Amino acid sequence: MGREEGLEAIKKRVSGLKLVYKKHPQKELLIALPNPNPGKAYEVEAVSPEFTSLCPLNPGQPDYATVTIRYVPDEKIIELKSLKFYLTSYRTAEVFFEDATNRILDDLVAVIKPKKMEVVADWNVRGGIAVTVRASYP
Numbered sequence: 559m560g561r562e563e564g565l566e567a568i569k570k571r572v573s574g575l576k577l578v579y580k581k582h583p584q585k586e587l588l589i590a591l592p593n594p595n596p597g598k599a600y601e602v603e604a605v606s607p608e609f610t611s612l613c614p615l616n617p618g619q620p621d622y623a624t625v626t627i628r629y630v631p632d633e634k635i636i637e638l639k640s641l642k643f644y645l646t647s648y649r650t651a652e653v654f655f656e657d658a659t660n661r662i663l664d665d666l667v668a669v670i671k672p673k674k675m676e677v678v679a680d681w682n683v684r685g686g687i688a689v690t691v692r693a694s695y696p
Contacts, residue, residue: 564592565592568589568591568637571589572589572637572639572640575587575589575639575640575643579647579649579650580647580650580651581650581651581652582647582651583644583647583648583651583653583658583661583662583665584643584644584647585644585665585668585669587640587643587644587647588636588637588640588641588644588665588666588669589636589637589639589640589669590634590635590636590637590669590670591634591635591636591637592633592634592635593631593632593633593634593635594635596631596632596633599630599673600630600631601628601629601630602627602628602629602630602631602635602636603626603627603628604626604627604636604638604641605624605625605626605627606624606625606626606627606642606645607624608622609622609623609624609625609645609648609679610622610623610648610649611623611648611649611651611652611653611658612649612650612651612652612653613652613684614652614653614654617652620649621655621681621682621684622681622682623655623658623679623680623681623682624679624680625645625659625662625677625678625679626677626678626679626680627641627662627666627675627676627677628675628676628677628678629666629670629672629673629674629675629676630672630673630674630675631670631672631673632670632671632672632673633671634669634670634671634672635670636666636669636670644665645662655679655681655689655691656691658679658691659677659678659679659691659692659693660677660691660693662677662679662693663675663676663677663693663694663695667695672695674694674695674696675694675695676692676693676694676695677692677693677694678690678691678692679691
């Protein structure tokens with residue numbers, strides 16, 4: 559009964575998600591779910607091929623990346639609609655490549671506490687240089 563009550567609360571929270579653009583990423587959008595297979599070692603990979611943020615040195619200029627999140631869950635997994643909204647919240651945030659990648663990792667680790675996680679951001683070419691940033695936990 560307790561698990562069902564918890565899932566109903568999560569369903570209500572997910573259905574009420576709304577993205578309001580702000581000047582900063584919105585960690586509060588992330589929602590954790592109970593891992594349906596906590597006794598198994600498995601890897602989850604989520605890919606966001608349309609990640610966008612703003613360049614802090616050229617305000618208003620967008621930066622684009624493909625963000626790949628790989629993790630081995632422990633007791634929790636990330637709810638995917640909330641992940642999509644969270645990543646989309648970067649669209650109006652001025653942030654350097656390295657900071658965005660590490661912030662995504664830190665926010666996700668804080669919410670789901672995985673056994674391990676890696677975030678890889680492949681940034682589109684800017685000024686003739688392609689950049690890939692990898693951040694991992696632990």
